[in-house]
Amino acid sequence: MSTNSTVRFDGLRALVTGGGTGIGRATAVTLARQGAYVSVAGRTEATLRETIDEIRAEGGQGQAVICDVSDEDSVKNAVSVAAGEQQRLDVAVNSAGVSGGDALRPLADYDTAQFDRMLTVDLRGTFLCMKYELALMADRRSGAIVNVGSGTSLVGVPGFAGYVAAKHGAAGLTKTAALDYGGLGIRVNTVAAGLVETPLVATGRSEETMAARIAQHPLGRIAQAQEIADAIVWLCSGQSSFVTGAIIPVDGGYTVH
Numbered sequence: 001m002s003t004n005s006t007v008r009f010d011g012l013r014a015l016v017t018g019g020g021t022g023i024g025r026a027t028a029v030t031l032a033r034q035g036a037y038v039s040v041a042g043r044t045e046a047t048l049r050e051t052i053d054e055i056r057a058e059g060g061q062g063q064a065v066i067c068d069v070s071d072e073d074s075v076k077n078a079v080s081v082a083a084g085e086q087q088r089l090d091v092a093v094n095s096a097g098v099s100g101g102d103a104l105r106p107l108a109d110y111d112t113a114q115f116d117r118m119l120t121v122d123l124r125g126t127f128l129c130m131k132y133e134l135a136l137m138a139d140r141r142s143g144a145i146v147n148v149g150s151g152t153s154l155v156g157v158p159g160f161a162g163y164v165a166a167k168h169g170a171a172g173l174t175k176t177a178a179l180d181y182g183g184l185g186i187r188v189n190t191v192a193a194g195l196v197e198t199p200l201v202a203t204g205r206s207e208e209t210m211a212a213r214i215a216q217h218p219l220g221r222i223a224q225a226q227e228i229a230d231a232i233v234w235l236c237s238g239q240s241s242f243v244t245g246a247i248i249p250v251d252g253g254y255t256v257h
Contacts, residue, residue, distance in 0.1 A: 007237045009036035013089055015082035016040055017069055017129055018096030020047030022198030023148055025054070026229035027093050031236070032060030036091060039082035041067035069096045069125030079132040088140060091236045092133040095148040097122045104159030118162030123169040130177055130188070137186045144236045145188045147174050151254040153192040153247055171247050178245030187244040189235045194251030195222040218253030
């Protein structure tokens with residue numbers, strides 16, 4: 001899938017959380033390339049700056065915003081900064097999150113602290129972002145939100161209780177928000193990404209583990225971040241104007257099993 005270059009976001013303001021690397025960075029750069037003013041939010045100033053440099057190198061516009069999605073005040077501030085003086089937010093992509101790691105354990109042996117961390121960042125963080133994004137969009141009766149999920153938004157994975165619970169929960173938030181705000185012209189969707197070549201995926205994983213993960217994808221490879229970003233940008237655009245509440249797999253067939 002390749003984003004239609006004729007899709008434009010001129011004059012629109014966008015927020016991308018987790019925009020310092022991977023899917024978030026690719027999405028932020030693509031939105032800016034197609035005319036949006038993009039606020040790139042994340043916890044690490046250096047990686048955010050790299051994203052902004054890439055945006056500006058392509059002639060786009062944007063700003064970096066430090067944000068920890070697990071902290072409500074931080075999220076509230078980031079959304080307000082992204083909305084600017086007019087407090088207008090047209091597009092939001094919630095990509096910030098942490099992975100489940102490779103410490104596979106059956107539920108009874110799953111580490112409680114790790115479970116709490118998954119819920120705090122991947123579920124509560126998504127809730128907090130949507131809470132403040134939707135409030136602004138509701139005032140203007142328009143907007144599009146895309147949450148970045150994974151195959152675990154749709155299926156179970158043995159040993160990944162915390163990550164699966166968080167991603168299933170975030171998918172539920174997507175559906176609920178679509179019902180709550182569809183009448184106000186706001187669309188909310190989730191892209192359920194398969195394995196993507198990002199620093200988050202590669203960290204701490206052995207070659208054997210990666211090979212096993214890749215084998216679970218019928219296309220026989222992992223995705224590039226741009227492939228996921230293209231789907232996200234489509235969902236942000238008017239080309240998907242009748243799509244809301246959807247959990248759309250962009251996963252090389254992972255969830256077909």
